Amino acid sequence: MQSVLTSKMALNSKWIYLILLPMYFFSEVWCIRCYYCNSANNTACLDVNLYSEEIRSRIVPIVTCETAIPSPGGYNFFCRKIVQTIFHSNRQSDVRVTRGCGWIRHDYPCYREDNGDHLGTVCQCFDDYCNTSDRVEPASMAGLFFLFAAVLYVWH
Template identity: 70%
Template sequence: MTSLNKLVSLLIILGFISEAWCIRCYYCNSENNTACLDVNAYSEDIRSHIVPIVECESAIPNPGGYSFFCRKISQTIFHSHRESDIRVTRGCGWMRHSQPCYRDDNTDHLGISCQCFEDYCNSSDRLDPSTLAILFCFFAGVLYFWR
């Protein structure tokens, strides 16, 4: 195989690999799409029609060339003239935080932001792995000392 053939073959393979690395995330805001509050309340067939999904690398501008991930932001927004709103925003992120989930509270809202790194992972309310590890250790300790 000539050098040119090898180069073309390598470029084709890299094209497929980079496409496989595109992360897909739910992309919605419950302010204008109530299905965004709990996307798991709908069957997969219905969900695919009412909650947008994006491939972050092709849909979102990335100013720094960072790796994308999925993000879910849950907020309680306070209003002086009416009751508080619960808002959920799902989308893509590119600036990673040191924690998988972190609080973002101030005088006008309470919020928690979680980041995850698999397709469609911003759909769930599941516990992050570090929380599961802590719970496992706690229950293992209880069982050990109880016997």
């Protein structure tokens, strides 16, 4: 009787793991965490990499996009960083950095915008905390690696 009960419990625990394990992966897909700040009211937002992780976690807010922003209608969230040079007619231009969440994807990872009164560069990324700074995309790094390897091959 004991062995039958033990085997039933083992079978039930296997089913629980089979059900819960995929749920873990799905939750990771839908929840992305991004830095959420504007340098107009938080100067640390200009370059969050200047600070250690401990200090950064206290002065630069982090949000889970799905809970921080009302649902925009079934889109998948991603992190975004916007760097704008704002032109003023009566004073010197200033640079503003905004980090946050986005939900409508652009065709390119980064693109420029020009609205007359400001120039901007908008970059989107799809990993947690990826809107910290400009970084080289993995595909670009792979391309540079193969180019470098080809040059070395031809040289020798």
